Amino acid sequence: MATRRKTGPDTALARDYGYTTVDDYDIRTYILPALRDPVRRAELIAEHRAHPRGAASQPGSPPPNHSPDLKRLIDRLRVVPQAGKHTIVETIPWQEYAIGILPGRRGGVVKITRERHATREDAEHAIFLHRLRALMDRYGLAY
């Protein structure tokens, strides 16, 4: 298999060291503190379950924005690489939603898992939990 051929030393530049290092700093600084606290973590999960995809604005109430901690968390979870990323597949319109795994490239096959949910919101929340668990595993935190 052909890979991007090395034409010099394996420098930090080639491995995008700058990005990945600052990304790691940001996660430890801004995301993990809320996740380390089981009470706060449970609150974030409950908040997400209530409005996993957001909600319409209504007169007389402020817009239904997520809390700052939840925003930081879901924005970070949403930008994990496409390869192996969870997605939702409509198996029966308006009745059944499967969890799929993206191939991360065109021409690949979207894998459909056995996991099923009754609503798109339930599937969205389930994916949030999968991604949260993966992030916590990456940093050695017990879920």
Added chain:
Amino acid sequence: MTTQQMMLRITGYTDRCSVRPGDEIGFHVHSEFEEPYQVDIVRLIHGDTNPEGPGFKEKVVRTPVNGRYRGQHQPVHAGSYLMVPADSRLDVESFTLCAYAYPTTPTVDCEYVPVGMQALLTKWNAKTDTGYGLFINEAGELTLRIGRGRRRLVEYSTRKPLFRKVWYRVGASYDATSGEVRIWQIPHVTITNGGHGMSMLHPHEDTAASVRYRSSLGPPRATDAPFLMAASTLVPKSGRSVQGAHYAQLAAPVELPEHTHKYNGRIERPRVANRALSAAEVELLLAASSVQQLPGELREAIVGAWDFSANIAENAASTHIVDAGPHGLHGIAVNMPVRGVTGFNWSSDYMSFRHAPQEYGAIHFHDESVDDARWEPSFRLKIPASMKSGVYAARLRVNGSSDPDCEDYIPFFVRPPADGPTAKIAFVVAMHSYLAYANDNLSVNSVIAQLLTGQVPLLQPGDLLLNKERGYGLGTYTSYRDGWGVNISSRLRPILNMRPKYIHVLSPSLWQFNADLHLVDWLFEMGYDVDILVDEDVQREGVALLKQYPVVLTGHHPEYMSEQQMQAYHDYQHQGGRFMYLAANGFYWICQPHPDNPNIVEVRKGDNGTRAWTISPGEYCNAFDGKHGGLWRVRGRVMSKLLGVTFTAFGLTYSSYYRRAPDSELPECRWMFKGIGRNEPIGNFGLVGGGAAGLELDRYDLELGTPHRAYLLAHSEGHSDMFVSVTEESTFNARGIIPGSLGDNNPRTRADIVYYKTPNDGAVFSVGSMSWCGSLSHNGYDNNVSRLMKNALDGFLKPGPLP
């Protein structure tokens, strides 16, 4: 349930999209598993299957084509290339092949997926291993192949990798008498010529090479394969031909090969000589912009010397490839490679190929591009005289099943008969915008899509097929696998996000075609007669077509407009037309149809605008008309001059509602609000994000051309923090700054409903929101969005001056 069971098994496209009674329209259908299918022509009324709305509505129309058909598997041969038909003068024994080349995926694509062998200049039959060709091998090295058939082939490489986004002089020669092979790749780097590629190429030796070999195989065997650039031949005759439309220059059909070894990158000044040239001769040959400048001895050796700058003076749309050599071995471009792009000698002194064609002599090839699927026709429908103007589709069902993976709809649009309108209202279908968004494949490919929408994408059976088929040529919201934005989109292929029942990645529910059926449904249910027109009708017939109608409506997102369309709407408003813009972010991007084929459009996204990609340096001008591409506002035609409002913010998420503004109580305006309370929120309901103000929002702005006598009837408020400002108004980003900032706590994040009068009793009514039409059906069509629409439309239909 496996992916294969979920994936769409049948699809297709039409040969035209706008037809009149008496016209014929051809349908091209692909069956994934060659299964029989049932066809029914249906009139589409409402495409939204959401149980909270009125539900899916279609009416079967009895036509002679309704019936059962045998399924045929029809692949798409994607990937752009140039073809010179087989000619014995190209069956050389000794030879030199050379060109400038700018590879963009020398080994892997932007997802780090290996690309494999790529062909630059070949007369090579990949099935029989005969002929010769200059390639880039799997390791990214320039490679010469010589083949004598039955796996008797030799390969000689430079043993050095080519770098991405670097111009090279590349070539190889073979002397049949001595058996000597030479192959070279010499970087040709200037400060400007690599676009955003590097210009400090040091050490040079990492990629420069010139190598000699000795071959004992003998000369290449002649092959019936055509001479291809950016591909090689898998099968010399594919059964698919080109002539007419964007091949208007061809007097007779030319049969295409099935091609392989598809190349991503640019080629310029390709040359073939019938002997092994010296290094000095190659240098002369590549440096000369005209063959006439060359010494006679060298000229006599030339078999072909193609000049891509030769026919781009006015536009760079032609598929004719000029051979400036002695034999006139002209070629054709297949699958619309990109012309009007900067070449190896681009100095940055010019920003348009029209000003300096000699610096734009390159062509950029992409292995996923498609100009026309060229499928066999499956059936043809003659539009019956009784067919009322409307939105229709051929409904295809594998074995008659309505399961989502077995059912597809191929939409088409019936306009009124040639003898005149059949209604006072025209709805112009935004086909150019549907084409721009065609087959975006963002659900699978885009990281940012989840941030823009605040949700995980939902994949339907068509999305699964689309990803397997690599987007069927993709659309202008996607990048090719070499990272270049897709700037050309064709309708002559299945467009799987232009379907009823489709849920779109860029919305909590619907977008584009299916969302526009919300309006079709409301007009139908409210009993209005409407004529359906399509962008290309306005493009071709201009204001003469529009002015036959007292009222013209848009759908929810007519974002992409050609110059001819902009002019037609301008003239319509000045000549007394009454225009209802039921949308946001309309008339935004410059979009130009191909001069010879309205089914293919081009979009170049410049440095400015809320955009999916940015064009490369120096390439702002459309190939299709030679004029500056990008935003209409950079050409002085900001949308608010025609619509009264300008794109201000977007949030591809849940929606909000409007509040009435004081102008709505003026005598000139209050007739539109009959039955709506002064303090009543408008549109806090709907099928697109639960509100009438959503997705994308427009505001009035007197500095940007909103007419001085415009009335502000209502504005939205309370949009969530998923909304953001448009990038074209961002100069500095700063926390707390209003323009260019986030959407919440920002008074520019709002949709404005604006109304103004135009000369000769004309008028414009703009809603400034993309989710407006999704609220029309709420509560059995009895709601204040529906009421305001009906009041405005009924008022616009009344002859004589407006209040």
